[in-house]
Amino acid sequence: MKNTRISIVGLGQVGMSFLNVLSVKKYEIVSVFNRSKIDSSIASKFPGTTFKAGLPSKKGAIGNLILLTVSDDAIEKVSRDIASHFDNLVGFMFAHCSGVHSSEVLSALKQKGAKIASFHPMKSITESANSFQDTWFDIEGDEEVLIELEQLTKKLQAKTFRVEPEAKPFLHAAAVVASNYLVVLADLVSKISSEGNVPEDIALKAMTPLMHNTLQNIETKGVAESLTGPIERGDIETIQKHLNNLQNTPELLSLYKVLGNEAVKIAVQKKGASPSLKKIKDLFS
Incomplete structure (x- = not known):
C-alpha cells in the first residue's frame, strides 16, 4: 500500500470526494486532471498534489493507480484520448467509477498494456463527502487491479464485492x-x-x-x-x-x-x- 501513488481524472462530485477521502487516509495523490481549469482555492488545500487542466500525457505525471471519475458518457472517449498519448502503459492500473459500464469501456488503455477495472461506490456522493466508511463498492476487471482496490477499500473501512461485467447495468x-x-x-x-x-x-x-x-x-x-x-x-x-x-x-x-x-x-x-x-x-x- 505504501507504494500506491494515485492520480484522479475528473474533479466532479466523485473525483472531489476521492480527493478528500484518500488525502485524509494519507494516500499520495500525485496529480489531479480536469477538463477545465481547477480553482486555486482547491489546489491550495492539497499542496503535495499537482493540478492540471486537460488529460495525462506523460508517465512521470501520473501515479500507478489512476481513477477515472468523469461522467459515464465520457469514460470511453477519455480513455481513448489518454491512450493516444502513450506508446505503452505497462505497469499502470486504471479504474473508472461508473455503475453502469464494465471495465471493457477502458479497452483502449488495456491495448497499451494497462490493467483495468471498474470501481463503483454504492453511495450518494457529494463533493463534501469525507468518508467511504461502510460503503460497498462493486468491482470487476483485471485481477491485479481488483486486489489493489480491495486493499484500498479496507483502508477506507469500506467493503467490496466482485461482479461479472454483464451484471453491471x-x-x-x-x-x-x-x-x-x-x-x-x-x-x-x-x-x-x-x-x-x-x-x-x-x-x-x-x-x-x-x-x-x-x-x-x-x-x-x-x-x-x-x-x-x-x-x-x-x-x-x-x-x-x-x-x-x-x-x-x-x-x-x-x-x-x-x-x-x-x-x-x-x-x-x-x-x-x-x-x-x-x-x-x-x-x-
Missing part, C-alpha cells in the same frame, strides 16, 4: 431504485399526506424515522420479515378506505396500487396465500 438499475426511487417514495409520502391537509414538511419529519426503522429492519431481518401494515395483516377495509380517499388523485392512486400489488407478493412470501390477500390483490387490480 442490472446492479446499477437496482442502485437507482435503492437511492433515487427512495427519494420518489418520500415525495409520494408528502403528496399523499398533503391530500389530508397535513403540511408536507411535517409529514416528512414524522415519516422519516419510520423509513429509517424499516431500512434497519430490512438490514437485520430481510425483506419479507420487514413487511408490516394493513397488507401484511390482510386488512381489506383499511386498504379499501385508502383507495377511496385517493380517487380524486389518479396519479397517486395508480402508484399506491402498483406498489401495493408488489407488497401483496411479499406478504404471500411471508405468510402464504390467504383469502384476504387475494381480495386485496383484486382491489389493486
